[in-house]
Amino acid sequence: MLVVLGGGIGGLSAAHYLVKKNNVNAKILLVEGTNYLGGWIKSIVHNDKGVIFETGPRTIRPTGYQGANTLTLIEELNLTDKVKPILKSHPAAKNRFIYTNKKLHPLPSSLKSLFFTHPPFHKPLILSVFKDLLTPRKKVPDESLYSFVERRLGKDIADYAISPMVCGICAGDAKEISVRFLMASLFEAEQEHGSIIKGLLKNMFNKSSSKPAIKGILSERAKVEKWSVWTMDGGLQTLPDKLSSKIADNGVDILLNEKCTSLRFIDDSVQCRIGSKDIHARHVISSISANGLANLLGDDHKFLSKELSLIDFVTVGVVNLAYNGEILKQNGFGFLVPPFEGLPILGIIFDSCCTQQNGKTVLTVMMGGRWFNKYFGENPSKEKLLDTAISQVKNILLIDEQPVLSNCVILKDCIPQYVIGHHDRVKRIQSYIDDKKLPLSLVGSSYNGVGLNDVILSSRTAVDKITF
Numbered sequence: 001m002l003v004v005l006g007g008g009i010g011g012l013s014a015a016h017y018l019v020k021k022n023n024v025n026a027k028i029l030l031v032e033g034t035n036y037l038g039g040w041i042k043s044i045v046h047n048d049k050g051v052i053f054e055t056g057p058r059t060i061r062p063t064g065y066q067g068a069n070t071l072t073l074i075e076e077l078n079l080t081d082k083v084k085p086i087l088k089s090h091p092a093a094k095n096r097f098i099y100t101n102k103k104l105h106p107l108p109s110s111l112k113s114l115f116f117t118h119p120p121f122h123k124p125l126i127l128s129v130f131k132d133l134l135t136p137r138k139k140v141p142d143e144s145l146y147s148f149v150e151r152r153l154g155k156d157i158a159d160y161a162i163s164p165m166v167c168g169i170c171a172g173d174a175k176e177i178s179v180r181f182l183m184a185s186l187f188e189a190e191q192e193h194g195s196i197i198k199g200l201l202k203n204m205f206n207k208s209s210s211k212p213a214i215k216g217i218l219s220e221r222a223k224v225e226k227w228s229v230w231t232m233d234g235g236l237q238t239l240p241d242k243l244s245s246k247i248a249d250n251g252v253d254i255l256l257n258e259k260c261t262s263l264r265f266i267d268d269s270v271q272c273r274i275g276s277k278d279i280h281a282r283h284v285i286s287s288i289s290a291n292g293l294a295n296l297l298g299d300d301h302k303f304l305s306k307e308l309s310l311i312d313f314v315t316v317g318v319v320n321l322a323y324n325g326e327i328l329k330q331n332g333f334g335f336l337v338p339p340f341e342g343l344p345i346l347g348i349i350f351d352s353c354c355t356q357q358n359g360k361t362v363l364t365v366m367m368g369g370r371w372f373n374k375y376f377g378e379n380p381s382k383e384k385l386l387d388t389a390i391s392q393v394k395n396i397l398l399i400d401e402q403p404v405l406s407n408c409v410i411l412k413d414c415i416p417q418y419v420i421g422h423h424d425r426v427k428r429i430q431s432y433i434d435d436k437k438l439p440l441s442l443v444g445s446s447y448n449g450v451g452l453n454d455v456i457l458s459s460r461t462a463v464d465k466i467t468f
């Protein structure tokens, strides 16, 4: 028996890859603690109004090894016809705004714009290139994203570009998040070549990758047609829905509403406590959060449990709003708010600019993250979040109308924070599992990337490494 813990995209894709590899016909069991498969991916479809609210992720990047891998999965699931690309030429790809000093500022998006001063930046961005070339290398094992960028490119970029970007990816504080999370290659460029620019130039002429490129039909199409990001017809939930039905059709047993409450490693197998039963597995793939897994290990593996529990998570409040008519004055993906503005929101996505919403204006307001308790306390009511969202939409986007539809969710501990030292912590965790030869694989957003592409690739890599 092979057990997969968790039915989010990590667990579902792990089960899919196990089915593909399972040449010994081992039984596969997927255990999900709630009555829903998909984890944070959830699309609420209002068929009568022609509106879709995404409460979690909404777009996926097609680029890189990870991006191509996800598109291959889409082909394997026969979902090609459901893919909805957003091209690089589309306003939603070109226009991203920063809200600061009571104004929405478009982020510069062309090479030409490097040479001019674009508020909120105080000087032309080309000066940051010179700063990088003139700043001596600082040898460090890791550093915060903020301090790396401030040191090499200047405070303006750290405050107005990097801090909001970190909010828009992990709802975290750039002063705490490791530079190796989002900018590993730039960090390595400094460590190896003394400057970001020099490192990038050297790498441009010395292109060698350890992994062979994935050349699927969809990923080739994405290159030729110049996709920026893509989403799915019917909402992103189409993906976990199809994965769930495909793995069930292929014989995976799916247990819903059953939590795994303990894992005991006995000889070379694992005893999983699920509900009131003990199930013996020859291998477990855990896709649940690192701190959830820490709680299952008891006192047998104190070091592992402690390291896993130190990976922190933040809570995000998500409010979806639909208004009659197309009433947005700006066209784009949305805007982010730098944390120093002290506003109770992280940013707003203009969903109806990215996807058709039947003539309605659909917005998603994201709140809290690293600052959830500061603005909302321990247990805020959903009304408080909804009121905050509507009043921020009114103040910033000048929309006075009341929404015709709304939804509010509080996503408790939904995004891990890869703080300084995360990379080494994950190495220690993996070394412990390898040294003790535990039949345990770790997948999901807690370890090697929080984007859907990273999570899906973590499942494929884990399954590739298992020997039956």
Ligand SMILES: Cc1cc2nc3c(=O)[nH]c(=O)nc-3n(C[C@H](O)[C@H](O)[C@H](O)COP(=O)(O)OP(=O)(O)OC[C@H]3O[C@@H](n4cnc5c(N)ncnc54)[C@H](O)[C@@H]3O)c2cc1C
Binding pocket: 005, 006, 007, 008, 009, 010, 011, 031, 032, 033, 034, 036, 038, 039, 040, 041, 055, 056, 057, 058, 059, 060, 061, 258, 259, 260, 261, 287, 288, 289, 292, 316, 318, 411, 414, 415, 443, 444, 445, 446, 450, 451, 452, 453, 455
């Ligand atoms: C608001 C938001 C917006 C996002 N936007 C994007 C985006 O636009 N693009 C992008 O690429 N990524 C985005 N992400 C990131 C992405 O959605 C997540 O990283 C990804 O969905 C995590 O998947 P997972 O399988 O690792 O975890 P989860 O989705 O958390 O799945 C884990 C599952 O395990 C179950 N579980 C937990 N404990 C147990 C137990 N003891 N026993 C059994 N089951 C258990 C849980 O119920 C859950 O279903 C976003 C995330 C959030 C929260």
Ligand SMILES: C=Cc1c2[nH]c(c1C)Cc1[nH]c(c(CCC(=O)O)c1C)Cc1[nH]c(c(C)c1CCC(=O)O)Cc1[nH]c(c(C)c1C=C)C2
Binding pocket: 061, 096, 097, 165, 167, 168, 169, 170, 171, 229, 316, 333, 334, 335, 336, 346, 347, 348, 349, 366, 367, 415, 450, 451, 452, 453
């Ligand atoms: C404000 C909160 C959040 C918004 N999105 C997320 C949070 C926490 C989560 C998120 N968004 C993206 C990813 C995937 C990253 C990846 O590795 O692929 C995750 C986990 C995509 C994304 N969204 C924005 C950016 C800059 C990115 C990176 C990839 C890309 O360039 O497309 C921008 C953005 N996110 C949010 C808003 C309001 C926003 C505005 C411009 C919300």
